[in-house]
Amino acid sequence: MKTTGVLVLAVTLTVASRRHVAWDGMVLGVGGSKIRGEVEMVAGKVAGTTAVEVSYARDAAGAVRPWHVHVGSCAKGGPVLGAASAYPVLRVDAKGAAEGKATLRLALPDSGSYYVNIHESAAAMSKIVACGDLLLEE
Ligand SMILES: [Cu+2]
Numbered sequence: 398m399k400t401t402g403v404l405v406l407a408v409t410l411t412v413a414s415r416r417h418v419a420w421d422g423m424v425l426g427v428g429g430s431k432i433r434g435e436v437e438m439v440a441g442k443v444a445g446t447t448a449v450e451v452s453y454a455r456d457a458a459g460a461v462r463p464w465h466v467h468v469g470s471c472a473k474g475g476p477v478l479g480a481a482s483a484y485p486v487l488r489v490d491a492k493g494a495a496e497g498k499a500t501l502r503l504a505l506p507d508s509g510s511y512y513v514n515i516h517e518s519a520a521a522m523s524k525i526v527a528c529g530d531l532l533l534e535e
Contacts, residue, residue, distance in 0.1 A: 418507050422529040424453045424515065427471075431455040432527035434495075436513040438466060440505040447479070447505045451487070451513060452496035453527065460489040462526065463516040464497060471512045471528035478511060479503055487515065507533070 419439045426432035434453020441448040449466055456462070465484050469475020477484075479501035487495040511531040517524035 419534045420531040421534055422531040424527050424529040426527050427525050430526040436529055441500055445504050447501040447503055449499045454494045456489045456493045458489055458491050458493050462487040463519055466511050466513050470510050470530050
């Protein structure tokens, strides 16, 4: 019986340390862009990593868009979360849709404020075409 108790405790601790935390948000066009989509940020498959997925529609076919999750909010701005190089550019398809994934070398945050933004182009990083604040879902 003692062994069973230890086992139950071990299982309970394992489950407790794997809280299902996810960050979700809507991606919405800024300044006349009609972009509409979603972003999700969850723990990566490898411990200590974070996986981000973004997908959206209603953009200009053929556009190539840099994007990142940033610390802060669409309203206030803030620095890129992780390395900017971890976010492969989005390539908008013929129907105006795009999707991308990034793996960040940091553990999924369980607090703070984050947002995703889509930049006009590598040559016009300061122009934001879409943005979305992330909300913590537990
Ligand atoms: Cu950015």
